[in-house]
Amino acid sequence: MAASVTLNDVAKAAGVSIASASRAINGLDNVTEEVRERVLAAAGKLKYVPHGAARALAMSRTNTIGVILPDIYGEFFSEIIRGIDVGARASGLHILVSGSHGDVKEAVKAARAMAGRVDGLLVMAPYADADDLSGKLPFNLPLVMMGGVGGQADLPSLVVDNYSGALEAVRHLHEQGCRRIAHIAGPESNLEAQDRLRGYLDGLKEAGLSPQVLPGDFTDGAGYAAVQTLLAQEQMPDGLFAANDMMALGATLGLREAGVSIPDDIAIIGFDDIPVTRYASPPISTLRAGVFDIGRRSLELLSALIERGSAEASASAASLIVRPELVVRASSRRR
Amino acid sequence: MAASVTLNDVAKAAGVSIASASRAINGLDNVTEEVRERVLAAAGKLKYVPHGAARALAMSRTNTIGVILPDIYGEFFSEIIRGIDVGARASGLHILVSGSHGDVKEAVKAARAMAGRVDGLLVMAPYADADDLSGKLPFNLPLVMMGGVGGQADLPSLVVDNYSGALEAVRHLHEQGCRRIAHIAGPESNLEAQDRLRGYLDGLKEAGLSPQVLPGDFTDGAGYAAVQTLLAQEQMPDGLFAANDMMALGATLGLREAGVSIPDDIAIIGFDDIPVTRYASPPISTLRAGVFDIGRRSLELLSALIERGSAEASASAASLIVRPELVVRASSRRR
DNA sequence: TTGTACGCGTTATCAC
């Protein structure tokens, strides 16, 4: 019933031209007060709502930014999205999200689908080789990369210093008296996980300890599985650095189940500082990457790029580097 | 630089008409194989990407659905979004999200901004009076309400049977031997919280017990604060039903801090079954509303409405009612 | 101040 009412209908109902109707509705000042009222009244009665796509086409401006994440749920991404939401709100922008499900092809596909529907792109693709994206992604659109390794493809980006974070985690465990420190790694193809692994290895070298790396995939299940491996060996480690908080959480569950005391028998630290770390028992030490801030600041950066026409986008490609902050909680505090 | 390349550019480069170019790119069959190849080659070389808004305008079809939630982060909404994402993916739809921040005006505003940019709307507005929305929201757009009270404004919807869920929670605690059962309520203006409160009150009446209701706002902080109140009174309750899981979680933290044993001294149960309940210690009993499924099924419902042109949308406004399922974990298991 | 007419990038309907 009733195809949606257009500006034309409103103009007709108000007895003015479509141009005047447009002006009145958009609050331009070159309209008689009387005309404005007539138009607004008509619009109200007809329940007129501007057609987004048409407006976007005419103004080549959507007031929407596209967000492409590996996934759009879970503690980690949820925090990212929150940051983006807050920033977007402040800038009067809307958000078109899409999950790439860890696939580069999907990410590119999503980006293509967003062309002409967003003013800029915020993408996080930690698994992607820089070259995989650089050529295919930017369709003359302002773009900011979140996470990933530094200076990825010369795109403006916000990255976490995963390497020094990992280094700090190891040093912390060492200071707490740990001498056999194991690591639960993230997905092999994940660039951030790779950096964290490097930091761990260098940290152990620095301390003169020998490393033990267990495979993982960033899920709590992987953390749980990893401790099963550890429990089966002759000697347990006395320190455990998980590449992210979810795996640290899974590890604590497994250890508690086995009656291992945390942090006395084994100290644990994660990475990211997602909310649930505070609710775990014991609360889990971690490295606060400022997930929320990453989202918010990325959006601000993108927003700025959009405003200035994204002129020399890559010129000012000053990749902001976020240095994670050590957060010590009960899971690793031994004194 | 270089204004984005259009279909016209591609057509010109391939030496065909814009119409043929369109056909070739959209895979229609009435094109010579040779023309198709020329067009595709040109498109590839020019890095052509279809303009979403223009396509939407021409086809009056966006392949996008708008999602309006009170918030777009946190465990609960994250799960909803996950469900929607899965459903959307299956239907080849994109998602335009917006948080209303608990404000009806904001929700309506968001919906207006989405007009002409989406094919349908998925909205959750638990604080909204049915009448507040029914008139202002549907701009000739297929719409499905998530949550809220049943049959809200005759719109097709997916609602949780909060009342019987709450009733079941109370019965469970009673069966476990609890005789002084307190309730931490949700926000007063929240319709779902109201239903849960009703269920609680009727449940206590049924058991012949006297109720104690503490105020809350669905945050863990509120749960924590509520137990401080309880700890200060002469006699502690021996059972606690929180209107949602986050408050139940906050309550367990407060109680553990005070050295109160769960579930021996006090049994606890929440509502919603968000992921974190499983990681808490002890794991928290709850009522599984199937948050994920609500998202997914809402989308499926909406998708169906869109396909069939939303003809008699409200005719088939068969509000699907989800009956929550009791999930007993350590926090309330006394035997 | 107001109205006319064109353009935004695509799709779809025609003739050819």
Next chain:
DNA sequence: GTGATAACGCGTACAA
């Protein structure tokens, strides 16, 4: 099969 051309709904020079 292919190519003009009219929508789609709106903003906006430009002219009046």
